[in-house]
Amino acid sequence: MTNTPGISEDAAMSAALDLAREAAQAGEAPIGAVVICGGEIVAGRRNEREATNDPSAHAELLALRDAALAAGSWRLSDVTVVVTLEPCVMCAGALSQARVDRVVFGAHDPKAGACETLYNVGADPRLNHEFEVVSGVRADECGQLLTDFFADRR
């Protein structure tokens, strides 16, 4: 993906941030994710856990599912996933299951992050797939959304 002309990862993060803001307006933790393939955004989702009562309804997992359905394959090689918050264990595992090439995230998650902080699922040679991780892209904006959301709910 890094050599494909098309949407920049910064612009993709803008789209993910828009989805995160939409989540906050819906009363969901403000996290958004988009999937880039062939230089284009092919899927984008936000956290929907509260509305759907689905424990797996995190932005990344939902976006991966949409991208795979659109591609007609659960193998999403040559794909970059851009997400506002560091993926949790479940989502990091889903990114590995989907065989993604690259993950770009905004804010680190000190309590649950599984792509650098607590675990680094993308860089475990024991697993049958590894993926590149780029962290800290527009981290302040991404983190501020979460800080504001949880401050408002207290």
Place this chain on the structure above:
Amino acid sequence: MTNTPGISEDAAMSAALDLAREAAQAGEAPIGAVVICGGEIVAGRRNEREATNDPSAHAELLALRDAALAAGSWRLSDVTVVVTLEPCVMCAGALSQARVDRVVFGAHDPKAGACETLYNVGADPRLNHEFEVVSGVRADECGQLLTDFFADRR
């Protein structure tokens, strides 16, 4: 769950094994999972990844989603999940996200197991939820299904 009268974990594993056999007949890796709540099986699914092109369509994750939808809550406290194969990173993370009480699995997964073998996601005090793990229940039967399935495909 362990003090609730109702279905035994051995009988639940029989149901999970039936689902795993159904998966094999459908050309999917033979893995099945059931969710026990209040002494009853409230959800049961098998691997559906190939048919659905969904990288997240592992038995445990699908069964958790069904159980949460039925319960009307993504928090599945007081729930036991019984699965034929040790959960992967994604599924172990989903079990944590769903706040399950207990996980019972059959065969260990030396290449991807995340509930004892490579990771022990249920026993990580840094995460905001821990769950009990019981391993090796009818492990030979559970493992043989997988061995036979992959031998037939070679």
